[in-house]
Amino acid sequence: MFANTLFLASACLTIGGAIAVVYSKNLMHACIYLLASLFGVAGLYTCIGADFLAATQLVVYAGGVVILMLFAIMLTGGTSNKVNRFGLEKIPAMGNKKTFFIASFAAVVSAMIIVKILIPVLKQNPSSALSPNEPTVERLGTLLATDHILAFEISSVLLLGALVGAAVISRPRKEIHD
Amino acid sequence: MNSTVVSYFSQSNEFQNVTNWLTQILGFNASSLVAFIIFAVFSLIIVGAMATIGGLGTYAERKISADLQARIGPNRVGPFGILQFLADGVKMILKEDIVTTNADRFTFNLAPVLCLVGVFATLAVVPYSSGFMLADLNVGIFYLVGMASLVGVGVFLGGYASNSKWSMLGGMRGASQIISYEIPATLSIIAIVLLAGGLSMKTLIDGQGGAPQDWYIFHNPFAFMGFFVYFISALAETNRAPFDLPEAESELVSGYHTEYTGMKFGLFALAEYIEVFVVCGVAVALFLGGYKVPFDLGSGQILVEKLGLDGMLAQNIGQFLELGSFFTKTLLLYYVVIWVRWTLPRLRVDQLMTLCWKYLTPIALVNLIGCAVWMYAFNGKSIFALIFHAAGSAGGH
Numbered sequence: 001m002f003a004n005t006l007f008l009a010s011a012c013l014t015i016g017g018a019i020a021v022v023y024s025k026n027l028m029h030a031c032i033y034l035l036a037s038l039f040g041v042a043g044l045y046t047c048i049g050a051d052f053l054a055a056t057q058l059v060v061y062a063g064g065v066v067i068l069m070l071f072a073i074m075l076t077g078g079t080s081n082k083v084n085r086f087g088l089e090k091i092p093a094m095g096n097k098k099t100f101f102i103a104s105f106a107a108v109v110s111a112m113i114i115v116k117i118l119i120p121v122l123k124q125n126p127s128s129a130l131s132p133n134e135p136t137v138e139r140l141g142t143l144l145a146t147d148h149i150l151a152f153e154i155s156s157v158l159l160l161g162a163l164v165g166a167a168v169i170s171r172p173r174k175e176i177h178d
Numbered sequence: 179m180n181s182t183v184v185s186y187f188s189q190s191n192e193f194q195n196v197t198n199w200l201t202q203i204l205g206f207n208a209s210s211l212v213a214f215i216i217f218a219v220f221s222l223i224i225v226g227a228m229a230t231i232g233g234l235g236t237y238a239e240r241k242i243s244a245d246l247q248a249r250i251g252p253n254r255v256g257p258f259g260i261l262q263f264l265a266d267g268v269k270m271i272l273k274e275d276i277v278t279t280n281a282d283r284f285t286f287n288l289a290p291v292l293c294l295v296g297v298f299a300t301l302a303v304v305p306y307s308s309g310f311m312l313a314d315l316n317v318g319i320f321y322l323v324g325m326a327s328l329v330g331v332g333v334f335l336g337g338y339a340s341n342s343k344w345s346m347l348g349g350m351r352g353a354s355q356i357i358s359y360e361i362p363a364t365l366s367i368i369a370i371v372l373l374a375g376g377l378s379m380k381t382l383i384d385g386q387g388g389a390p391q392d393w394y395i396f397h398n399p400f401a402f403m404g405f406f407v408y409f410i411s412a413l414a415e416t417n418r419a420p421f422d423l424p425e426a427e428s429e430l431v432s433g434y435h436t437e438y439t440g441m442k443f444g445l446f447a448l449a450e451y452i453e454v455f456v457v458c459g460v461a462v463a464l465f466l467g468g469y470k471v472p473f474d475l476g477s478g479q480i481l482v483e484k485l486g487l488d489g490m491l492a493q494n495i496g497q498f499l500e501l502g503s504f505f506t507k508t509l510l511l512y513y514v515v516i517w518v519r520w521t522l523p524r525l526r527v528d529q530l531m532t533l534c535w536k537y538l539t540p541i542a543l544v545n546l547i548g549c550a551v552w553m554y555a556f557n558g559k560s561i562f563a564l565i566f567h568a569a570g571s572a573g574g575h
Contacts, residue, residue, distance in 0.1 A: 002210070028338065029284060035331065052377075055320040063327025063360065067353050070334055074350075137316060137377055 010043025035066045052137045183220045184213045186309030233263035235451035243520045273440035282339040289336035290445035296328025297449045304459045305379040307469045307500035318379040330356035337434035348433025352424030358534045363411035365542035366404040369549040370464045383468035391562040395465040400548030405465040412457035419519035458511035469500035
């Protein structure tokens, strides 16, 4: 009963937020709706007992990514001017060959990933439900430090790259005298 | 079972009686209904008590600042002016609600609510006593860090939506400050999580004892440094002086809430004062023994043995002792926060970022590694345990 209510509320928040993101004309508002949608996803994680994942969702997306997106929108001024100074719309309505190609490629890749995930789920006996409220932190930590150590290390290299990039961008530029 | 309000009350006989009675009347198993009602009542109590503490925080701020500056402070409303915050609340509610013409209305109205939601959501896992905790999540402290970051979004949106240069600068400073200082704060928290071996508040506090030598702050030198790193970062995260750049009065009028009037401004102020309480509570829970009472009085075992009290009564007395322990330590830290605000001058923006990235973050990293090495080298024993052990073995010869 309670779990169902929680699931329905989270699902509605996720889908409603996502739809609002797409239909909102104001980029800033879209970002806030995205925050609601991400909270809904955290609720969905809680429904299946993935407490650590839900908290990570909150920390990473609500705390970090959304604020960074807000910063980016504010600094690029992408909120009010939907047309450029010649009176033309900045975003073309239909896209061009390049965007169509990339979008279809992305769609194919994500469809393959979804099918790959869904097939074992559908094949499995649906009655083997997870035991609720089992702490996942310890198992996650063990798995990350043993089986998935390579992925873990690679992601840290990614972070290092981001740090170096930030340092390079923010460094004062030297004037080249010849 | 988890140590929450509901599970605490479900030990008592009255709970069983009421549940059975309701089950007979309603015709279905009413235990979850009763649990929900208890939960709702205690949520309301906590929200009400915390709003009062937030209000009294403004009073304490003025009174203590008056003390430090050899003034008198508010003294008209009620005895010693203690009802001043109620008068302020009435004033806030009755004020005209002004939205600036070019403000983004939706965002403008949402920002103070986001701030308050972020703070109130963290109250769910703050451990007031061993039986008085709304939810003992397995990822308690992590959840708290995540929810508290909503405040940053609220501050930023408030600054952005006002469509004023002062607000904008304040909001930008606030957001960048909050996300920067989250790093040393979280790293210090992780060091303590290493010592305790769990993320839930219950685990974190159970690893400590009532007496100071059992607290994590005195567990090893790295944890001792970690406490100060956490405390400084927490000051910065709650936008308190000496880090109150987002609302620097001398340059930015009032920072991100310059354009806010009436109760919307009140919500920002309330959120700030409650957040200070929450971060002090977290500092107490992680470093200063939390709700633990010396001699294990909190569980009520000793009262049952020595005084022959009824089990449940002794447990209730223990709970009140634990509440007293937690609130005393937290309010003492709260006093320190206000004291710091009225003692130290404000930092510049570049000094703020230097302090965070060049000093606190490396120190927090060293603390984290130091705690890990300590746990490995000394098998998780605290420095006092090692000293006592060494003294004991030396005396035995």
